Amino acid sequence: MSLKELNALAANRSARRRSGGKADTRDNRAALGFLSPWMLGIVGITLGPLLYSLYLSFTNYNLLQSPSWVGLDNYERMFGDERLHQALKVTFTYVIVSVPLQLAVALGLALALDRGMRGLAFYRSAFYLPSLLGGSVAIAVLWRLVFGASGLFNVILGLIGIESSQSWISNPDTALWTIILLHVWTFGSPMVIFLAGLRQIPRAYYEAAATDGANVWWRFRHITMPLLTPIVFFNVVLAIINSFSNFTQAYVVSGGTGGPADSTLFYTLYLYQEGFGNFRMGYAAAMAWLLVLIIGAVTAINFWLSKRWVHYDD
Missing domain, CATH: 1.10.3720.10 (MetI-like)
Known part of the structure; x- marks a missing residue:
């Protein structure tokens, strides 16, 4: 195979990799888009309140006033x-x-x-x-x-x-x-x-x-x-x-x-x-x-x- 043919083959492979990479990026963005409601829910409804309750466990909080830190x-x-x-x-x-x-x-x-x-x-x-x-x-x-x-x-x-x-x-x-x-x-x-x-x-x-x-x-x-x-x-x-x-x-x-x-x-x-x-x-x-x-x-x-x-x- 001549040098010219090898260069053409390498260029084709590089083009396919670039197009495949763009397709993978689009797929990843689509997946993140579909997963975003779940991720927002897990952070806002589960993880956030969970961490806040851990913070409250070290405070004196009566639901009417701001919590005050009391340690253990x-x-x-x-x-x-x-x-x-x-x-x-x-x-x-x-x-x-x-x-x-x-x-x-x-x-x-x-x-x-x-x-x-x-x-x-x-x-x-x-x-x-x-x-x-x-x-x-x-x-x-x-x-x-x-x-x-x-x-x-x-x-x-x-x-x-x-x-x-x-x-x-x-x-x-x-x-x-x-x-x-x-x-x-x-x-x-x-x-x-x-x-x-x-x-x-x-x-x-x-x-x-x-x-x-x-x-x-x-x-x-x-x-x-x-x-x-x-x-x-x-x-x-x-x-x-x-x-x-x-x-x-x-x-x-x-x-x-x-x-x-x-x-x-x-x-x-x-x-x-x-x-x-x-x-x-x-x-x-x-x-x-x-x-x-x-x-x-x-x-x-x-x-x-x-x-x-x-x-x-x-």
């Missing part, structure tokens, strides 16, 4: 706040009890629905409905009526020979358990996820195990649960995060007080009382960041422990 005073105050300690106790009790119960009920119903019964779509929708309604104010109000002194729960106890006239939501020993029961009742969302995971397990595994004489419990223990552990882990993480952030149910059932005797004083409810009831927004912001750290730490522990029991079918 809000965080130091937490060590001597007895109501904060009670809120942490109530919240951790709620999480430790309600999450396993809810997931156990969800898994049990998912296993029942996975047997191929008639009307599966109807049952799946009916069981999922509580998850849509459980966090609403209307259901929480209904729960107050059900567990009131003359509520449906006492009526059912009377039908089986147990006479009771107490208000279960007004008793410090039972009030928290009514909210736990409400949370367990909203099992629909994890149930649907469990059902989807069960449908992904190859039926050939069960057929081979049945051929070898394995009973139902053996198949559940050695086939279903190991292959379902990623779904269990996913539901556990989501359920714990949702439980720590529970507010509506506790607020409505307790009338916004956390009573009786602070037995339903959830962490988020106490945070709300401090910020919007007592106008101590700086302290409420510090509480919010403590909750972020708690949820982050619990989630990190779950991920660390998952290496020991979660099995991925690679």
